[in-house]
Amino acid sequence: MATLATRKLSEQFEEFLKTVTSKSGEYVYRSSISQLAGSGGKSLVVEYEDLLRYDDELAKRLLEEPDKTLESFRTAAFETLRSESPSYADHVARLLAVRIKGIPDRVPLRKVDTSHIDKMIAVSGMVVRSSELRPLMTEAAFVCEKGDLTYQKQDDMLMKKPLMCETCDSRNLELDRKRSKFIDYQILRVQELPEELPAGQLPQFFDVNAEGDIVNSARPGDRVVLTGVMRAVPDYSTGQLKMRLFKSQIDCNHIEVIGKEPEHVQITRDDEALIRSVASRPDAYQKLIASIAPAITGHEPEREAILLLLAGGVATHLPDGTKLRGDINVLFVGDPGCLVADERVVLGNGAIVKIGQVGNEHLQPLNVQVLTGEGGGRRAMATKFHMYRSHRIVEILTESGKSIKGTPNHPLLRVCNENGRLVRSWYRLDRFKVGDRVAVVTGFPCTIREFVRTNFVAVERHKFGPKFNARLPDRMTPQLAAFCGYVLGDGWISNDSQRFGFVVAEPELDIMPMLLTVVKEVFGLEPDISRRLIKGRKVPLHYVHMSNKDVAANLSFLRQKRVPDMVLRSGNTVVSSFLRWLYEADGSVFAKGRGSRAISLKAKDIELLRDVQVLLLRFGIHSRIVGSALLIRRGEDMSRFAKHIGFASAKKKAILKSLNADAQNFGRVHRQRSERIVSISRH
16 A cells, blocks of 8 residues: 555656646756756756645645655656666666755744654754765675675664575675765754844754765855754764664755855956945045944944954065964954943934833843934934943033943044044043043934823732722823823822822912812822921922822832833823923022023932933923033023923913013024033942
């Protein structure tokens, strides 16, 4: 039954070889087979896609049962070749092979596992090692004392010996190497491609057995696509053949080289013309340096070292006969420049995030668009996240109170005057001096339209405890942002996250209805209100209390006295609402007195002021930190504040309106694109 099935399978393959045609109507494989005799070829390469179009069940069977199917395919190829060239068919009968090319679904080397044992698969990788070509015995000839020969087929790494002579039954047999049959054999080691390697992982590799006419078709450094059968074979190196643990290898059926080492690349005339054109430019050397790792900022000396390493040099022969090699070795020690986890970066859509929130682990791959800070809204893709637990830190402070903290080798744009021309170049943090100028942005765009999710959840409670009786907003809306801004300035969240509230001074009591409306509409709560006159204060205060564990627990981030991350990641409508009510709570506006006119925000935590300083840049507003206050003093910036942010209370609105009217007459100040360094500290 098996013989009939095998014969039928061979007939199917023979029909495939004789009937498949190209788009032009030519018989593809009949033509290839007829050319074997003329070229001396021993392999017929079959496109898997042709077989798939001819009979998808046959194609599937080839992947699932490759040993049996390939043998039937080889038989079909032999019969077809014999009909074309009988003498050549008999000559290559033992060596003829059918090789499958173009299996569409490649399996990553890292994902080859036991489910692929004895299945045909296609993998891609890089050849990192190849053995010398060695003869592999396929049929061993044994001779007895009388000179009779007995042949034994060899299909394993351990040689098989017949029990007795087929002619005289003698058990005294010796191997006759001259009459034994061999094929070429080579072992390749194929490793994961660099671009497929997961971050922080060592590359996976497989040993690949190549036999016949595919040996020496790939060399170390070549990128290849292999078609073969995955095997689980005993580990003969242990000397214990009955071990449960096997090793994996791939018996190669076809090798396709998809990339060669540089010396194998053919340079066309167009390539040569382009190379000569670039070489004739005066900045050719700098262009080559810039082309090394273009996604990495700065590090020009390191780029130049890599360029010189790649180019190599000329060997030198000294008069005493000593030879100095022209090629150099370069050892890089260290890591890329980093910022402390709390430093703020701006994403491509204008969201502000702390850099420590961008990734979770060292060398984590990223695909995050960021603003480069080089002006013009330039963006770039962040592709790798580096994280270090301890490092020396350099902190630079500018004249407006801006701060950046990073490792000594972190690059920053330095601005200097060279022959009356402002030049910007990347400098390491530890190379800056007090008095140097660094580039700053005057604003940045924001394209965020959707409201950020809050991810608020109700507090777990005992089944007999009080029921949930509040509303938890699922989005950071302008209303919720307004409440957060005011509570951050003039409110509190109890340490046990049970109660929360805020204070309104009596002169600004007109904002109370707005705040109570927000509390009711956003949280569904009715607060308690009490009026107190604190000793030492002339103005009575109105205290608004709310007791709700669910709301208080979800607002506990306001205890940090920093701009909430949800606000930093929100669009301008949310940010504007947040800033308006934060300034209403802790801000002031002064419209009288030369040199005293300003919009001010006070806070004990300077990092809160720096958060707000960055947020104001969303609207192109320049501000300066002086002591514990963030000041806006330039006329244009005051007008922008009045237009985009403003105040909520009637009293502060009126003062701001007066200030804005005067600001129209202030002298115009050019946008400041660089700032002087006033302090450098090392931690």
